[in-house]
Amino acid sequence: MNLRAEVAQFAGVAPLPGLDDAWHWSPAPGIDFVGALSQDGERLLQLSSRDSFDAELATRILAFAREHEDEIFARNAYIGALEGFVAPEGTRFDAVVGVAPEVHRFYKNEKPELTPHVRLAFPAYSCEFSGKETLDEAITRYRTLGLTDLRRGPSPFLKMRYANTRTRGRSTNPGRGLADADRLLDELRAIEGGTGSFVEFENRHGDVWRVEWHGAYYIAEWNTGDGRPREIGLDDLLDFAVARLYA
Known part of the structure; x- marks a missing residue:
């Protein structure tokens, strides 16, 4: 041609x-x-x-x-x-x-x-x-992504899945699905008070974290850490999640 x-x-x-x-x-x-x-x-x-x-x-x-x-x-x-x-x-x-x-x-x-x-x-x-x-x-x-907006800000790669025992909300995809950062932060806040609730999220490097609520927030790094959960406060958790998405 x-x-x-x-x-x-x-x-x-x-x-x-x-x-x-x-x-x-x-x-x-x-x-x-x-x-x-x-x-x-x-x-x-x-x-x-x-x-x-x-x-x-x-x-x-x-x-x-x-x-x-x-x-x-x-x-x-x-x-x-x-x-x-x-x-x-x-x-x-x-x-x-x-x-x-x-x-x-x-x-x-x-x-x-x-x-x-x-x-x-x-x-x-x-x-x-x-x-x-x-x-x-x-x-x-x-x-x-809105690629035709040449003034746009970043929208980091994110895949996640979640289940909330308090609200009964859950992701419908069989595995982790594409989502945006605001959705992740909303779901992390929402599992507070829901025993057994969890949120898994994955960044562009393929690093995966799982957050659960058992009277407090616990986070474990699945594929690069030892997989053992540690307690973490909500503010620190949200800051941690944002930092990993933009890494």
Whole structure:
């Protein structure tokens, strides 16, 4: 496929200053796209934004994605992330995430023949991806992270499960499922007073902790510690959990 010819058909497309074989187009106010050819010219590396376009940030993302494309997808062919990105002053992104066609399905309606040749690239945070996401998990992360907001804060990778004997609330997934940090903190607070209640949580490194209530909070580190529970106060527990998610 002649990707240059395909991009040339986009309405309002123009060269992206500061990067060869790269373009910018905006189909509607507040909606901006940039794209750049991969080093071998076989793929279009594309970024989109909504009401948050930053030309310098977008150009740096595409340059980084072009130079490190193989490394970005080395650990995960569906949604790969690589640390070491240097963002413009005033932004905190420290990684770039790449999204494969199987996940994003971009152009599936208007130009389905183009979809397999497009990989998306967005600024990200190193705490957000484990490198072990399944296809379904990759799709969920892509849809829920708000990647097109180039001003967003971090949303750390988290998988959890829980059961609360007091409220009768429990997770419905058979194992630990994707969740957000606020949900984890809410469930940790909620098990107080529910004897036998528990919350398990896993960070991007695959480290797992189990918290139980038996008249007090007890926490045990399952796969890297000795597995023996220790008592911990609620404030310390919440601080501990947040620190592990952002590690």
